[in-house]
Amino acid sequence: MSILFLVEHDNESLKSVTLRVASAAAKVAAVAGGEVHALVAGSNCAGAAAAAAKIAGVSKVLKADAPALAGNLAENVAPLIAKLAANYTHVVAASTTVGKNILPRAAALSDSQPISEVMGIEAADIFVRPIYAGNALARVQSSDAKKFMTIRGTAFEAAAADGGSATIEDVAPAGDAGLSKYIGSELTKSARPELTAARVIISGGRGMQSGDNFVMLERVADKLNAAVGASRAAVDAGFVPNDYQVGQTGKVVAPELYIAVGISGAIQHLAGMKDSKVIVAINKDEEAPIFQVADYGLVADLFKAVPELEVELDKALQQK
Amino acid sequence: MKVLVGVKRVIDANVKARVKSDGTGVETANVKMAMNPFCEIATEQAVRMKEAGSVTEIIAASCGPAANVETLRTALAMGADRGVHVQTDAELQPLAIAKLLKSVAEKEQVQLVILGKQAIDNDFNQTGQMLAALLGWSQATFASAIEVAGEWLKVTREVDGGLEHVEVKLPAVVTADLRLNEPRYASLPNIMKAKKKPIDTLTPDALGVDVTPRLKTLKVSEPPARKAGIKVESVAQLVDKLKNEAQVI
Numbered sequence: 173m174s175i176l177f178l179v180e181h182d183n184e185s186l187k188s189v190t191l192r193v194a195s196a197a198a199k200v201a202a203v204a205g206g207e208v209h210a211l212v213a214g215s216n217c218a219g220a221a222a223a224a225a226k227i228a229g230v231s232k233v234l235k236a237d238a239p240a241l242a243g244n245l246a247e248n249v250a251p252l253i254a255k256l257a258a259n260y261t262h263v264v265a266a267s268t269t270v271g272k273n274i275l276p277r278a279a280a281l282s283d284s285q286p287i288s289e290v291m292g293i294e295a296a297d298i299f300v301r302p303i304y305a306g307n308a309l310a311r312v313q314s315s316d317a318k319k320f321m322t323i324r325g326t327a328f329e330a331a332a333a334d335g336g337s338a339t340i341e342d343v344a345p346a347g348d349a350g351l352s353k354y355i356g357s358e359l360t361k362s363a364r365p366e367l368t369a370a371r372v373i374i375s376g377g378r379g380m381q382s383g384d385n386f387v388m389l390e391r392v393a394d395k396l397n398a399a400v401g402a403s404r405a406a407v408d409a410g411f412v413p414n415d416y417q418v419g420q421t422g423k424v425v426a427p428e429l430y431i432a433v434g435i436s437g438a439i440q441h442l443a444g445m446k447d448s449k450v451i452v453a454i455n456k457d458e459e460a461p462i463f464q465v466a467d468y469g470l471v472a473d474l475f476k477a478v479p480e481l482e483v484e485l486d487k488a489l490q491q492k
Numbered sequence: 493m494k495v496l497v498g499v500k501r502v503i504d505a506n507v508k509a510r511v512k513s514d515g516t517g518v519e520t521a522n523v524k525m526a527m528n529p530f531c532e533i534a535t536e537q538a539v540r541m542k543e544a545g546s547v548t549e550i551i552a553a554s555c556g557p558a559a560n561v562e563t564l565r566t567a568l569a570m571g572a573d574r575g576v577h578v579q580t581d582a583e584l585q586p587l588a589i590a591k592l593l594k595s596v597a598e599k600e601q602v603q604l605v606i607l608g609k610q611a612i613d614n615d616f617n618q619t620g621q622m623l624a625a626l627l628g629w630s631q632a633t634f635a636s637a638i639e640v641a642g643e644w645l646k647v648t649r650e651v652d653g654g655l656e657h658v659e660v661k662l663p664a665v666v667t668a669d670l671r672l673n674e675p676r677y678a679s680l681p682n683i684m685k686a687k688k689k690p691i692d693t694l695t696p697d698a699l700g701v702d703v704t705p706r707l708k709t710l711k712v713s714e715p716p717a718r719k720a721g722i723k724v725e726s727v728a729q730l731v732d733k734l735k736n737e738a739q740v741i
């Protein structure tokens with residue numbers, strides 16, 4: 173039997189996390205045996221299916237194309253996955269809001285206890301996942317016949333987007349369960365890289381004092397091609413939209429460089445960024461817990477330090 | 493309509509969990525416990541809907557050991573009408589909890605279940621989705637706004653790219669995200685009143701649910717610690733370090 177993973181896409185192209193899920197699925201196949209198949213469920217999703225067929229290591233793409241599969245409604249997608257699961261030992265999705273919404277529903281329909289946020293694959297039935305906001309790692313063994321799991325993208329390298337030549341097979345599209353309707357989205361528009369894919373992130377906290385002051389961070393982000401993130405306090409205060417939130421209940425990120433500005437470093441925030449390669453903290457309180465995880469800490473008033481950072485970066489980048 | 497809220501007792505969000513030295517789990521002896529923050533938000537939502545007139549009765553359910561009664565009392569003090577305690581000392585995983593809550597939801601004939609999006613101890617984020625599957629109901633996870641519209645709920649969801657709007661048909665399961673509301677503190681008179689509110693006690697056996705865990709924890713360990721960093725004196729020094737030492741810019 174084989175491994176099935178859920179492709180995240182916008183019907184035309186793949187979401188970057190999909191390549192990480194594909195490589196996690198390949199890891200599972202390496203220990204469990206079997207092929208790696210991709211499920212593309214959507215509406216007019218031929219473009220996404222073609223892109224999925226090119227992912228290195230994928231041997232077959234299942235394409236379920238139906239109006240009822242638009243908008244990723246769990247009520248319509250989960251029964252399809254549960255039905256297809258009959259032919260697979262493992263079903264894998266990303267720990268994104270899409271994966272977390274759909275996968276547990278499909279698992280319950282298959283009477284299986286899913287494993288969330290998998291960071292390590294040790295055997296066909298043994299996985300490592302974080303608990304308590306990442307303050308502990310649990311090694312768990314599943315006794316379920318079919319294993320359903322969501323994977324933490326930052327823990328896996330991306331598979332190559334090219335090189336594969338999987339066959340594309342149409343599977344019977346799911347009908348509309350009639351339980352839910354997708355009405356629309358208000359997506360944050362930004363020319364910047366996605367938080368979970370960015371090489372550099374600069375995040376602001378309550379210390380920023382207002383949404384307008386985030387312009388200072390945007391300017392630095394422009395120089396570094398960085399994404400802009402935030403603490404929960406900054407989101408709750410309305411400085412920035414909800415999708416900026418990094419942390420236990422927001423996004424988990426692991427960029428090369430994470431710059432925390434006016435963020436105290438609560439455990440819930442650290443849970444989302446402490447696997448970053450290099451962490452910089454700018455905070456006026458030298459006792460702030462963020463300094464305990466920072467490689468480089470600067471005790472300073474951010475309103476002075478951030479504009480200076482912009483100038484110094486200009487100089488440094490010109491010398492290159 | 494009748495609403496069921498699921499409330500879990502967890503280590504207080506302000507306490508940093510410590511891994512036990514024998515690797516069997518996390519230290520819970522003499523550690524401050526509290527209602528899972530997302531369950532507070534779920535309870536608050538139910539209370540607001542009752543205050544607004546769309547909900548007639550709020551039943552709070554908690555599955556776990558005897559001490560969970562405290563968590564139920566907190567929910568009752570916030571405004572829930574009665575409690576259901578599914579008592580067991582067994583380890584409960586989300587699939588089992590979903591099965592227990594399903595049987596409570598059916599027994600109580602509720603039209604809406606509100607759960608937290610995630611328990612902050614195991615960080616599973618599964619129970620609501622699984623409960624909806626088992627009941628065959630609609631689901632609206634990570635909700636930041638809920639409006640009743642006849643037989644449907646209009647829900648705003650917090651998703652990775654921003655916000656999403658869906659409509660789900662009742663009966664439904666909704667899971668609460670952080671910005672759905674700000675939970676109230678229970679007032680002293682309400683805490684006193686809560687002591688008199690009824691709590692039913694049930695068991696997994698009585699509900700006919702097999703709660704045997706499907707996941708066995710082999711080992712719990714500390715994540716690798718980060719190496720202690722340094723303090724820099726100036727922005728210029730910071731940029732120099734990032735460029736020449738860390739080589740990330």
Ligand SMILES: Cc1cc2nc3c(=O)[nH]c(=O)nc-3n(C[C@H](O)[C@H](O)[C@H](O)COP(=O)(O)OP(=O)(O)OC[C@H]3O[C@@H](n4cnc5c(N)ncnc54)[C@H](O)[C@@H]3O)c2cc1C
Binds near residue numbers: 377421472474
């Ligand atoms: C269930 C739950 C889930 C949560 N999930 C998340 C999550 O996913 N992500 C998250 O971030 N939080 C989360 N939190 C909230 C978390 O506990 C903290 O409250 C939050 O991270 C604090 O944000 P902050 O650091 O911006 O604010 P604060 O803690 O208020 O810190 C502000 C910092 O700014 C500094 N500062 C102020 N002015 C200046 C200045 N002029 N110059 C320099 N420094 C300055 C201060 O010294 C201070 O350290 C969660 C909490 C709970 C209970």
Ligand SMILES: Nc1ncnc2c1ncn2[C@@H]1O[C@H](COP(=O)(O)O)[C@@H](O)[C@H]1O
Binds near residue numbers: 498500534606607
């Ligand atoms: N033992 C429990 N008793 C009652 N409700 C629970 C229990 N465990 C989880 N829940 C509910 O399910 C939500 C999500 O939990 P989880 O899926 O474990 O992250 C919680 O916020 C609760 O509303």
